[in-house]
Amino acid sequence: xxxxxxxxxxxxxxxxxxxxxxxxxxxxxxxxxxxxxxxxxxxxxxxxxxxxxxxxxxxxxxxxxxxxxxxxxxxxxxxxxxxxxxxxxxxxxxxxxxxxxxxxxxxxxxxxxxxxxx
Numbered sequence: 001x002x003x004x005x006x007x008x009x010x011x012x013x014x015x016x017x018x019x020x021x022x023x024x025x026x027x028x029x030x031x032x033x034x035x036x037x038x039x040x041x042x043x044x045x046x047x048x049x050x051x052x053x054x055x056x057x058x059x060x061x062x063x064x065x066x067x068x069x070x071x072x073x074x075x076x077x078x079x080x081x082x083x084x085x086x087x088x089x090x091x092x093x094x095x096x097x098x099x100x101x102x103x104x105x106x107x108x109x110x111x112x113x114x115x116x117x118x
Contacts, residue, residue, distance in 0.1 A: 008034055008050065010104040011095050011113045015046055028054050033116065047116035048095060052109050061110040065102035069094055089117055 008017055015036030023033035030052040058064050076091040084090065095113040097104040104111045 007104065007106060007111055010097050010099075010106075010111070011048075011050075012098050013046075013048055013095060013113070020050070023049060028057055034113075047118070049114045049116050051112050053103070053112055055110050058110075061103050061105075061112075062101075065094070065112060068092070069102055088115070092117065 008020065013034070013036060015038045017034060018037045019033075019035045021033050023031045032050045034048040034050050036046050036048070053061050053064070055061055072092045072094065076087055079087045079090055093115040094102055095115060096102055102112065
């Protein structure tokens with residue numbers, strides 16, 4: 001599946017898109033790795049995971065994303081309370097769509113994005 005550049009622009013990512021490539025071989029969702037450059041300090045590179053959510057299986061994508069956000073926020077707060085370091089590498093971070101939702105619907109498909117945890 002080829003990703004249209006306008007899908008990525010619907011999300012509040014940092015930096016300019018450098019590459020988009022299939023990522024893994026999932027059976028339910030189509031997954032892509034999006035790499036950006038210039039997202040902060042000079043030469044900074046950040047990677048994201050973009051997924052086309054299979055809404056034939058996940059009928060209520062809004063509820064799905066809200067539940068993921070609740071769980072990851074809870075994990076993040078528990079880690080912070082314990083004084084853990086490097087929380088960004090220990091808990092998933094959802095990248096919201098520019099309209100504030102936790103996903104983007106392009107009229108046919110639902111998309112979501114997270115920061116890649118290397």
